[in-house]
Amino acid sequence: MILAAWNVNSLNVRLPRLLAWLAATKPDVVCLQETKLEDHKFPVVDIAAAGYSAHFSGQRTYNGVAILARDGLEVTDVATGIPSFADEQKRVIAATVAGIRVVDFYVPNGQSVGSDKYRYKLAWCAAAADYLRGELARHASVAVGGDFNVAPEDRDVHDPVLWEGQVLCSVPERAAFAAFLEAGLADSFRMFPQPPATFSWWDYRMLAFPKNRGLRIDHILLSPALAARCTASRIERNERKGEKPSDHAPVLVELRDA
């Protein structure tokens, strides 16, 4: 099966591209971020026509997450938010799909190091790590997909000197990401040989994409039981091309049958 994560930067704008991508890639489970849609505006009819059930938690203008599951896959125990962390912002949804506990994260951006939003990001991540420890204690098969807004290592950054200490790359943010791994998760992308300078996000400005000036900030993390089933992990760079792309590319893993 294929499990994917994609920050679509407005599902309203990206719906035609999402539908085309679903038809071409045929993922089984998709974690979406930045849907920017209130729940009553979610395009359930279009998603159903594409062959997927949709489970979502959104708000207008900002944030918003959704899990899509291919028809025929059982979806149970949908939960939103982090129970221990009161938050108006819609950044978390989880569901059990075909026996896999799927967690969809839209980690806060942080704006700039030292800002209020940066402090919120670090507090959010600390609560998220606790939440993941609980999920891992309850489920053997856990997949966490999403926009983590952290480039874990210098090799995930087009220009590590330029970005050193900046938001998305700072030491505390990288420590927060490392805490997710220390909870018992593997960064699926690094389980396999990868081409150098592979990224998942490129700024819309300054010709960043054609110059490949990007960051790898979108990830799929796997518990040991799922890591053992994982046969590939890649980033679909081609989705950043063409008319009205998201600034993020989809990331995905292939899992063999249990």
Next chain:
DNA sequence: ATGGCAATGTTTCATTGA
């Protein structure tokens, strides 16, 4: 080509993203 964003609502500019 020496270029220079996109989406949203508060809309003809400000805010946010990363």
